[in-house]
Amino acid sequence: MEYEDRRTISTPEGVDLELPLAGLGSRFIGLLLDSLILTAVIVIFLLAFLELGSTLGAAILSSFAVLLTIAYHVFFEVADSGRTPGKRAAGVRVVMDGGEPVGLRASLIRNFIRLLEGLATFYVPATISVLASKNNQRLGDHAAGTLVIRARRPAAPAPFVPTPRLYAGALDATAIGEDELAIVSSYLARREKLAQPARQALAAELAGRLRPRVAGARADQTDEQFLEQLFVSKAGR
Numbered sequence: 001m002e003y004e005d006r007r008t009i010s011t012p013e014g015v016d017l018e019l020p021l022a023g024l025g026s027r028f029i030g031l032l033l034d035s036l037i038l039t040a041v042i043v044i045f046l047l048a049f050l051e052l053g054s055t056l057g058a059a060i061l062s063s064f065a066v067l068l069t070i071a072y073h074v075f076f077e078v079a080d081s082g083r084t085p086g087k088r089a090a091g092v093r094v095v096m097d098g099g100e101p102v103g104l105r106a107s108l109i110r111n112f113i114r115l116l117e118g119l120a121t122f123y124v125p126a127t128i129s130v131l132a133s134k135n136n137q138r139l140g141d142h143a144a145g146t147l148v149i150r151a152r153r154p155a156a157p158a159p160f161v162p163t164p165r166l167y168a169g170a171l172d173a174t175a176i177g178e179d180e181l182a183i184v185s186s187y188l189a190r191r192e193k194l195a196q197p198a199r200q201a202l203a204a205e206l207a208g209r210l211r212p213r214v215a216g217a218r219a220d221q222t223d224e225q226f227l228e229q230l231f232v233s234k235a236g237r
Helices: 024-051 055-063 065-079 087-091 103-117 125-133 140-142 178-194 198-213 223-235
Strands: 007-011 017-020 090-097 148-149
Touching: 007 140, 017 148, 024 055, 024 065, 024 087, 024 090, 024 125, 065 103, 065 178, 065 198, 090 103, 090 198, 103 125, 103 140, 103 148, 140 148, 178 198, 198 223
Parallel strands: none
Antiparallel strands: 007 017, 090 148
16 A cells, blocks of 8 residues: 555665655646646646737747646756645655655656656556556656655644743733644744744744733743743643
8 A cells, every 4th residue: 555655765874764655646646736737827828829819939839838848847846855836735756766855867867758658658657667666666767766755744743841840820811812822832842943043033922922911920031931831821730
């Protein structure tokens, strides 16, 4: 099954890197979405040329529609870490078979071979290759040394757990809603990963917005201390 397909790579540092491979279904969804986008763009420009009476422009656009398709895939794969708009929506991306970001040369190879195994043959050879390959690679991927993998979803931040601290009484936080409390909790859970200027600015913004609506807040508290006490008081800890 698709969710079980993985490629394990041993890095020079001795760490095993697991890449979850994209299967035929997710690859097809990405391709379908990209095809719909490309078709819509080409049709819009074609109609615009015809409306302007430029039959030459329409003929040129029709002649180079295939090359525009290749350029579309290459541009987005290189510029957006292996993701075209369709791949991004389908949750997949192209990488080198060692896990590195795909480069221009590799993207050109895999997408020019698309002309032979895809557009010209209705993707029958590509489908057979993906099903037959242990790494779910089509012929273009074999030639370019690339893989299509499923993008990892970022893990949800762990809920904030306050460290033991003496608070001088609970705050009256009845005016603070659950949505606002969730924002405070998210900040407290993520703050260690923020750069210090961003951390201080965000704490000041949250505290400045909430402090006037909380009774009992001490003036000598830092913004983060206030947010911690607010969370403890509102959450009933």
